[in-house]
Amino acid sequence: MANRIHPTAVIGPDVELGDGNVVGPYSVIVGPCRIGDGNWIGPHAVIGTPAEYRGGPHPVGWDGESAGTGVVIGDNNTIREFVTINQGTQEITRVGDDCYLLARSHVGHDCVVDDAVTLSDGVQLGGHTHVWSWANIGMGTVVHQRGQVGPGAMVGMGSAVRRTVEPFTITVGNPARASGVNRVGLSRRGCTDDVLDAFETYLKGRADLPDGLPTQVAEQLAAWTKIISAEKE
Template sequence: MAQIHPTALVDPKAELAADVSVGPYAVIGPDVCIGEGSSIGAHCVIEGRTTIGRNNRIFQFCSLGAAPQDKKYAGEPTQLVIGDGNTIREFCTFNTGTVQDAGVTRIGDDNWIMAYVHVAHDCVLGSHIILANAVQLAGHVHLGDWVFLGGLSGVHQFVRVGPHAMTGFQTRLSQDLPPFVTAAGNPAEAQGINQEGLRRRGYTPERIAVVKQMHRTLYRRGLTLAQAKDELAALQGTAADAQADVRLMLDFLANAERGIVR
């Protein structure tokens, strides 16, 4: 039997794995599914069509799976899907998706999400992400793997942040932030590359050198974005172990409909 505090309200139709723990005064709705090893803190409200994977630790006072804050939403059966091994701290709010997008707000695995973070409808978060306190994501935002967003950062709707990118404290992102790039400011300005993060993830000096070269091409040579793309394409094949990094950057830029942070 799941370990459910006697003051918690868990709908009989909810699906909880045998070892899930539910804290005092939590409320869990009928269309919620929670996987093995997960814990739900006191006073959490988990509702809507919400699926939570294994070994997640959700701290007190979170609201997960509520209807999207979108005036077009008309009660359609949209979802919130959370992966495995996430830490979700106090007072976080994650909403379900809308039919104007894929209908799913999706969180990956092994993310560290600090207090007061808002993840709006139709956001897609990868894995190994860190969102510091009070990060606010508007609707349809996409974050790649290993992204770090500094405290009180805000991300405009439909903005994408590439893998390994990073922002400083109180950064405002209204355009796409390419992979590997660090940014800060209001509005955001590119500062450099996330070199220390790459080193910690096992990037070789040769791979990091190629990432630096991509950054110089985008930001230090006075090229237009179109010219920079041509220069980046020429880097393919110059370093075998960085081939995937160049491809990642080119694919990201090819879909930068809002432009990029410059």
């Protein structure tokens, strides 16, 4: 399927587009940038501009200049109007598959946004932030640079996230603190009531990870444990 690119959109020369993408009016996409298939990119979205460093380089990407390590966006994402996604500096800035980035949300340099993530209106991700699969971040939330938001976590609107958000928790406030377990998110991933009760006990540090978790959930938690343990060493 051919891409549908509005004539007012600006696509830089170092941009690779897959198939079936929509790029709306006045959007700007500069490279290095690679975008997969079936993405909807709304009006005035800006993808691939330099990292927001006061003293950093600001090349004219839409005129063929490029700087940074790039942006890679997967498939079937919805990127609404005025979303901004910055170039990486040390690593590639990445957005996975099936994400929904609502209006005016911002993905800073070197961020990783995994699959099926929702960033609500006005969410701001500081540089090097990692948002894991299935996380849902509420309207107007700010995540401090180098933050980690665990798989399946739900962050309430207007929160200030200054420390790690654990998997499948409900977190809210300034500073943001966990207030419960995202039982709805876990049930949608196939967890039974018994497993949900055991998982809640596990998150409180009173038991081991329960048996019977769906494969995808277990894999995400294993990867999370590995990364977080390495960071603490």
